[in-house]
Amino acid sequence: MSTVSTHIMFQGQAADALALYASIFPNFKTLAREDYAEGDLAPEGTVKLATIDFNGAILQVIDSPVPHAFDFTPSMSLFVDCADEAELTYAFEVLSEGGEVMMPLDNYGFSKRFGWCRDRFGLSWQINLPA
Template structure:
């Protein structure tokens, strides 16, 4: 069976810290499998070579790139999360925006009663929405 999963490429060995934040923030989120770089394998020992994990029950993949790139995450590719509760939306927005960049503060933008867009401190872009 052919499958597709979002893939997050971190730089500077920050993948595990990002995953720790996401697992503590979102329900039904956990590590599925992880492979770390060993000494002499091309990346800093102990960083994530490749991982599969779930966020809100959806599978993602990630890695810590040992190669320095002239690019990083961009808001044009983001993860959209619908919330049933305004309180939960506001909690997650506060957690993810800490140390990050708010692109659109929580508000009513016409297409949603309560919506916000941000880049977290790792550069990952999130669109957070109160489901109608």
């Protein structure tokens, strides 16, 4: 085995999601991106494949070329340890806007503060401030 990465499949919203995540996290960097062209299987301009370096974790992000009956599940989340309270609060507020708060920011006993939300694209995030 040479690599393991997280694969995230959107249904037409990958570009908007990537722009949002990059606006929140300065260490969310696009290493490579190819979009679908006119005549491809998916609508022109949607993401065929983007490779992201998210603070050293590699993410493979696509827009599915075919519709699926399923979407994201909260049983799989991106877990982010933040450096300070301001970073934690900002990330959580922006990610949860238009989405769903599953656990509001609070001290649940395992870290200083923690929150769990689903963003407006359906992706689940666990945002943590370690003890």
